[in-house]
Amino acid sequence: MNLPGLYIHIPFCKTKCPYCHFYSTTDLTSMDAVIASLVREMELYEGEFDTFDTIYIGGGTPSLLTVQQLDVILSGIHKHFLVPPDAEITIEVNPADGDLAWYRSLKDLGVNRLHLGVQSFSDQALTFLGRRHRADDAFAAIVNTVRAGFDNFGLDLIYGIPGQDLQSWRKSLECAVSLSPPHLSAYQLAIEEETPLCHSYRRGSFDIPDEDASLAFFLETSAYLERSGYHHYEVSNYAASTSRKSRHNQKYWDYTPYLGIGPGAHSFKEGKRWWNHRSIEGYLKDLGLGTTPVAGDETLSRDELRLETLFMSLRTARGIDLAAFRLQFGEDLPKERHSIIHSLVASGFIVVNDERISPTTRGFAVADQLALIF
Amino acid sequence: MTNMDYIRNFSIIAHIDHGKSTLADRLIQHTGGCDARNFQDQILDNMDIERERGITIKSQAISLPYTARDGKTYNLNLIDTPGHVDFSYEVSRSLASCEGVLLLIDAAQGVQAQTLANLYLAMEHDLEIIPVINKIDLPSADVERVIEQIDSELGLDTDTHLKCSAKEGTGIEDILEAIVQRIPPPSGTPEAPLSALIFDAQYDPFRGTVIHCRIMDGVVQSGDIIRFMYGGATYKVEEVGHFLLSRQKRERLSAGEVGYIIAGVKTISDVRTGDTITLENRPCDKPLPGFKEVKPVVFASIYPIASDDYEDLAVSLEKYKLNDASFVYEKDASVALGQGFRCGFLGLLHLDIVQERLEREYDQSLILSVPSVRFRLTLKDDTILYVDNPSHYPPQMDIAKGEEPYIRAAMMMPERYLGAVMKLCQEKRGMNSSLSYPGPGRAELIYEMPLSEVIYDFYDRFKSVSQGYGSFDYELIDFRDSNLVLVDILVNGEKVDALSQIVHRDRARACGLQSCERLKEEIPKQMFKIALQAAIGGEIIARTTITAFRKDVTAKCYGGDISRKRKLLEKQKKGKKRMKMIGNVSIPQSAFLAVLKSDTD
Ligand SMILES: Nc1nc2c(ncn2[C@@H]2O[C@H](COP(=O)(O)OP(=O)(O)OP(=O)(O)O)[C@@H](O)[C@H]2O)c(=O)[nH]1
Ligand code: SF4
Ligand SMILES: [Mg+2]
Numbered sequence: 001m002n003l004p005g006l007y008i009h010i011p012f013c014k015t016k017c018p019y020c021h022f023y024s025t026t027d028l029t030s031m032d033a034v035i036a037s038l039v040r041e042m043e044l045y046e047g048e049f050d051t052f053d054t055i056y057i058g059g060g061t062p063s064l065l066t067v068q069q070l071d072v073i074l075s076g077i078h079k080h081f082l083v084p085p086d087a088e089i090t091i092e093v094n095p096a097d098g099d100l101a102w103y104r105s106l107k108d109l110g111v112n113r114l115h116l117g118v119q120s121f122s123d124q125a126l127t128f129l130g131r132r133h134r135a136d137d138a139f140a141a142i143v144n145t146v147r148a149g150f151d152n153f154g155l156d157l158i159y160g161i162p163g164q165d166l167q168s169w170r171k172s173l174e175c176a177v178s179l180s181p182p183h184l185s186a187y188q189l190a191i192e193e194e195t196p197l198c199h200s201y202r203r204g205s206f207d208i209p210d211e212d213a214s215l216a217f218f219l220e221t222s223a224y225l226e227r228s229g230y231h232h233y234e235v236s237n238y239a240a241s242t243s244r245k246s247r248h249n250q251k252y253w254d255y256t257p258y259l260g261i262g263p264g265a266h267s268f269k270e271g272k273r274w275w276n277h278r279s280i281e282g283y284l285k286d287l288g289l290g291t292t293p294v295a296g297d298e299t300l301s302r303d304e305l306r307l308e309t310l311f312m313s314l315r316t317a318r319g320i321d322l323a324a325f326r327l328q329f330g331e332d333l334p335k336e337r338h339s340i341i342h343s344l345v346a347s348g349f350i351v352v353n354d355e356r357i358s359p360t361t362r363g364f365a366v367a368d369q370l371a372l373i374f
Numbered sequence: 375m376t377n378m379d380y381i382r383n384f385s386i387i388a389h390i391d392h393g394k395s396t397l398a399d400r401l402i403q404h405t406g407g408c409d410a411r412n413f414q415d416q417i418l419d420n421m422d423i424e425r426e427r428g429i430t431i432k433s434q435a436i437s438l439p440y441t442a443r444d445g446k447t448y449n450l451n452l453i454d455t456p457g458h459v460d461f462s463y464e465v466s467r468s469l470a471s472c473e474g475v476l477l478l479i480d481a482a483q484g485v486q487a488q489t490l491a492n493l494y495l496a497m498e499h500d501l502e503i504i505p506v507i508n509k510i511d512l513p514s515a516d517v518e519r520v521i522e523q524i525d526s527e528l529g530l531d532t533d534t535h536l537k538c539s540a541k542e543g544t545g546i547e548d549i550l551e552a553i554v555q556r557i558p559p560p561s562g563t564p565e566a567p568l569s570a571l572i573f574d575a576q577y578d579p580f581r582g583t584v585i586h587c588r589i590m591d592g593v594v595q596s597g598d599i600i601r602f603m604y605g606g607a608t609y610k611v612e613e614v615g616h617f618l619l620s621r622q623k624r625e626r627l628s629a630g631e632v633g634y635i636i637a638g639v640k641t642i643s644d645v646r647t648g649d650t651i652t653l654e655n656r657p658c659d660k661p662l663p664g665f666k667e668v669k670p671v672v673f674a675s676i677y678p679i680a681s682d683d684y685e686d687l688a689v690s691l692e693k694y695k696l697n698d699a700s701f702v703y704e705k706d707a708s709v710a711l712g713q714g715f716r717c718g719f720l721g722l723l724h725l726d727i728v729q730e731r732l733e734r735e736y737d738q739s740l741i742l743s744v745p746s747v748r749f750r751l752t753l754k755d756d757t758i759l760y761v762d763n764p765s766h767y768p769p770q771m772d773i774a775k776g777e778e779p780y781i782r783a784a785m786m787m788p789e790r791y792l793g794a795v796m797k798l799c800q801e802k803r804g805m806n807s808s809l810s811y812p813g814p815g816r817a818e819l820i821y822e823m824p825l826s827e828v829i830y831d832f833y834d835r836f837k838s839v840s841q842g843y844g845s846f847d848y849e850l851i852d853f854r855d856s857n858l859v860l861v862d863i864l865v866n867g868e869k870v871d872a873l874s875q876i877v878h879r880d881r882a883r884a885c886g887l888q889s890c891e892r893l894k895e896e897i898p899k900q901m902f903k904i905a906l907q908a909a910i911g912g913e914i915i916a917r918t919t920i921t922a923f924r925k926d927v928t929a930k931c932y933g934g935d936i937s938r939k940r941k942l943l944e945k946q947k948k949g950k951k952r953m954k955m956i957g958n959v960s961i962p963q964s965a966f967l968a969v970l971k972s973d974t975d
Contacts, residue, residue, distance in 0.1 A: 007933060187929040211924035218925060235927050252932050266933035273937055298937065307947065308940050315931060343958050347902060367927040368939075369901055372947055 002256040003053040004269070005248045006081070008038060008073060009262030010059035011280060014096075017130045018200075021192035023264035023278045024060040030280055034263070035069050037287040039076035041261050044292050048269075049259050051082040054248035055089045058115075063097035067105040074109050088152075088247045090115055095141035096133035103148035113246075114145050114153040115183075121175040122168060125161045129189075142179050152244060154183030159217045161189055162206040166220055173221065177228045182244035186221050187236050188214060215365055222361045235315045235364045253312045263293070272299045302329070311371035319350070319358030320374075333357065333374060340373055378630040379559050383451045383588070385433075385468045387496060388478035389486035390457030393508040395419055395430050397478060397540040397549075398454040404546050405438040405450070408619055417619070418454045423730055430456040431727055432697070433468040433574065435586065435632055437616040442554045450553060451632040457488055459847060460721035463668050463700035466495050467573045467647065470665065471588035471632050474502035474557030476549065477528075481507050481515035481537075484812070485523040487784055487847035493528055502557045505530055506549060511539040560630030567658040568592030568600070570627075570635075570651040573665075577693040581612075583639040584621070587651060588632050590662060595626035599654040600637060603661040607644040608654050609637035642692045647699035668700045670718025671779070671850065672725055672829055673762035675706045675743040675872060676732075677714035679954055679963065683738070684713045690736035691715060694728070701728055708765065710870040710956050711741060716763055719745075722829060741954050743872035744969050747825045750777040750853045764874035767860045770911065776858035778878075779825040782851050785836065787844035789817045794839040802827035803878070822851065826877070861886050861915070863893070863969075864907040868957050873969060886916035889969045894918050896965035898949075904959050 012031060013024040055077060062070075070091075077083060090113040091106060106114070118138040120126050126134060133141075145153050155176055159169045176184060191198050191208065200206070209217065222232050230238035231245075234253065239245040251258050257269040263283040266275045274297035277283045286293035300308065306329050313320045326332050334341060334352060341357070344350045349363040349370060363370055386394040395416040402408050408417060418434040419425055438450040453468040455461075469475070475496045479489055496503055505528065507520050517537060525532045536552060538545030574586035594600065598611045613636040615623040627633045639645055648664035678687045695701055701724075706716035719725040725745060732738045748762040752775040761767055783804070785795060792809075796819065799807065804821035812818050828848065836846050859882050863873035873893075877885045886908025893906050897920055908916040928939050953960035 190929050211926075215925040235931075236929055249932060252936065258933070260933055264934065266936070268933075268936075275934065304940060304944070307943060308936060311939065311943060312931070312936070315927070340958060344901065349901065365925045365927060366901065366923045368943060369923050369926050372943060372950060373901065 004257040005054040005251040006052040007260040008057045009265040010062040011263045013061045018196040040287045042076050042080040046080045053087045056248040057091040061094050062091050063093040095137040100144050103144045107148050114150050116155050118155045119158045121172045155181045157186045158189050160209050182240045184238040218365050233317045253316050314359050314367045314370050319356045380448045381630045382553050382557050383472045384474045385453040385455050385472050386476045387492040389488035392478045392480040393540045400543050400546045405440045407438045433464040435617045460724040469499045477505045478508045481509045482512045484520050485527045505535040507537045508540050510537050511542050562591045562629035564629040566591035567656045568653045569658040571662050572649050575645050575696040577696050581636050583645050585635045589627050589629050591629050593626050593628045600651050601654045604649040611637045672719045672745050674745040675714050675716050677711040677741045679739040681712040708871050711872050764876050765871045776856050777853040778856040780851050780854050781825045781848040783821045783848045785819045785846050787840045789815050791840040792817050859910050862909050883915050890916050890918040892968045896968045899923050
């Protein structure tokens with residue numbers, strides 16, 4: 001069994017992007033209180049978890065934190081848990097934040113992977129997305145990353161932005177590739193319920209690509225990045241080499257346990273999932289009382305676990321591990337679902353060998369539906 | 375031992391909605407058959423589906439003690455019956471247990487088709503008939519006109535009528551007195567060998583089959599060994615009793631009484647409605663006449679969504695049939711849908727109710743094939759073939775003549791809707807219309823039309839064009855020549871026999887096109903492109919396609935997204951469970967019936 005991963009949620013942002021559905025607030029007054037509570041929460045899980053070989057500090061905007069504040073968190077982790085020397089320690093960085101000195105201090109704190117929220121190299125698109133930074137800041141952030149000595153970092157990009165056509169997206173991709181990031185994530189802009197973007201979409205303020213156009217973006221992204229030497233290893237993720245895959249994110253997809261610390265964070269262990277209060281108040285209050293700030297939990301039934309296993313593994317290039325699936329669910333998919341598998345192969349959605357059923361690029365595009373077929 | 379002189383067995387019969395169940399409520403309350411705390415309107419309509427739809431589907435018996443003006447206490451066995459024509463078999467069976475009826479007539483609507491039809495049923499059984507004019511509280515009540523109709527249309531003595539408002543509870547005492555005085559007590563000999571008529575039954579998971587019967591002669595009590603005369607099976611009686619609001623155990627049931635018998639009957643097929651029960655060691659000479667055979671008019675096949683559930687469906691149908699004698703079925707098999715059953719129904723409402731009860735009471739997920747009427751085909755070699763199942767349709771070249779059943783439809787409505795209704799009837803191949811004005815502002819329209827045209831959406835559309843003010847009734851009249859063809863539907867080139875339809879040639883193209891369009895609306899997008907075609911023989915007469923999913927995947931899926939995503943997918947998966955896989959295409963349950971729906975709604 002793989003070692004579990006640790007996720008730390010920093011629920012603060014300077015401004016709120018209209019498309020975002022993550023839990024964060026722009027009221028920064030309780031920052032220190034939250035940071036202290038993060039460490040208190042870790043303490044409560046001592047015993048239940050002991051070693052983490054990946055740590056991911058996300059948000060929100062963790063790059064709003066000072067070196068001292070980050071130090072509190074990282075020291076907390078080391079105090080309450082074991083972290084092997086080769087652990088992957090990632091932090092998300094907004095290109096608007098931090099100077100070279102700050103980047104260097106991250107390195108000193110033991111952070112060894114950065115995830116830069118570039119989103120786009122077009123100022124127009126960045127404006128639509130309501131981001132705080134411009135394209136220039138993105139270049140500067142990458143320069144700082146490299147100068148501070150990070151050889152492992154990734155960029156986030158978003159496509160399907162109103163006004164963007166295949167060509168302008170391709171430009172952003174070229175731009176990204178020219179900077180040789182070891183890792184790239186390319187997400188299609190999703191209209192999430194209850195976000196300001198969703199409201200203006202409902203009012204008809206803008207259009208988003210239809211299914212055909214979305215597919216064209218998706219296939220173009222995959223083809224271009226693969227040609228540029230990236231491995232399309234998950235629906236939205238690309239790595240320059242196997243060692244540059246996000247080891248932390250892999251855990252979400254292959255059922256390795258993980259602990260989520262911070263308001264709104266989710267955890268998973270032994271078929272049980274639980275999640276924290278999605279409010280700073282509730283979070284602080286519970287920790288003030290010395291109890292875990294858990295808002296709810298669920299224990300997955302066999303069928304739930306089966307469905308999750310299917311849709312999570314069909315998101316990755318590795319696909320469904322047939323032996324593991326047989327062992328866990330007592331089903332021999334190639335045998336029992338022979339005819340549908342045959343047509344899915346014939347239509348180019350999956351490839352099958354003795355060990356696994358893996359989605360093709362076309363299959364990635366309809367991964368959710370693929371999961372429902374089995 | 376009950377003295378038969380103090381028993382009265384009667385049914386309340388009427389056209390739909392004339393107030394039978396409401397009158398039953400008042401009789402129950404007046405006799406103290408239910409305390410105020412447990413009372414609810416139309417209390418005898420105890421199935422969920424009856425309460426939701428506001429109609430009675432099953433006849434329901436209840437015994438009421440009533441102390442009459444003569445100071446004596448009578449046991450009144452009331453049977454509330456359904457008014458809708460599709461459930462008339464329920465009425466006729468109830469009447470076999472009675473000596474009299476209350477024939478209810480809505481004071482505003484007057485005599486309607488089922489008033490007459492049910493009156494004739496009562497006359498066939500030689501029953502005492504008490505006409506009761508109900509809803510006299512309505513501002514639109516026209517009691518004089520109804521009295522006139524009692525004479526002219528029903529041919530009954532107008533002096534015999536009573537008036538009431540079931541809603542307001544007026545006239546109830548007079549009705550109870552009339553029941554005691556005018557309806558004769560049952561005849562029959564308690565000392566004679568047992569003969570009891572089974573008029574209904576129901577399956578109880580704990581007690582086995584509960585038999586509803588009327589004791590004609592003799593006595594039955596627990597411990598007796600009874601024999602079902604049709605099949606000869608014998609059982610030991612465990613319990614007998616009366617129907618109150620629930621079953622009430624009694625010492626014995628004796629000649630003239632209506633009640634139930636529980637005898638641990640686990641082999642459901644041993645019990646048949648209409649059969650006679652007698653005692654093993656002292657049998658009666660011959661069985662009672664039983665009931666007329668049901669004549670279904672609408673046919674459809676049912677299949678389990680998952681073929682593994684076939685056996686389970688078979689058991690459920692057997693149990694269901696116990697409680698619905700008008701439902702008939704036999705084994706059937708479809709190339710596309712596997713093993714199933716061909717079923718006959720008394721009408722479309724009946725079909726609808728059967729499907730819903732099977733789903734609710736027996737937890738079955740069903741696919742229903744496109745409903746059909748029974749056609750008459752004369753082959754070139756002069757043999758006559760009745761075909762209600764499109765998959766049994768012979769090769770077109772063997773057919774010399776096709777005929778389809780026609781109905782006479784009688785529609786009542788306020789005059790202002792006449793135009794719209796006539797247009798609808800015309801569209802449905804109506805002919806030989808006639809129009810009359812039974813009352814000021816009210817029109818009655820009679821049309822002859824093919825039954826196949828009213829079989830699916832006619833009723834809904836009629837209700838909508840007459841804005842709910844119209845009433846519709848029909849009777850089968852005869853078979854008439856019709857140029858028939860078989861329209862098949864192909865999904866990705868594969869024929870789905872359950873979607874085939876026998877239609878008039880002039881309508882074939884439109885019907886094929888409509889089927890494809892409906893299917894396109896009902897069948898959700900899938901992984902593969904789906905071609906839908908309609909064909910007569912090898913000739914394609916209509917086609918359309920459903921495009922495949924192009925992109926459907928969540929962009930981000932980390933920590934918190936996972937359960938959210940799973941729940942969304944679970945919902946979709948649940949929907950898929952209710953679909954039938956044909957080749958690689960999942961077809962939702964709704965698609966099979968939607969094919970018949972017209973586009974005007
Ligand atoms: N105004 C008025 N309404 C009545 C009266 N009796 C019944 N109704 C109403 O008529 C409607 C039909 O009543 P039911 O008792 O369900 O009629 P039913 O004859 O049992 O109907 P089916 O069993 O479906 O044939 C209900 O809305 C009753 O409230 C009455 O005396 N006066
Ligand atoms: S910075 Fe990130 S977390 Fe904050 S609002 Fe924008 S998208 Fe959301
Ligand atoms: Mg009723």
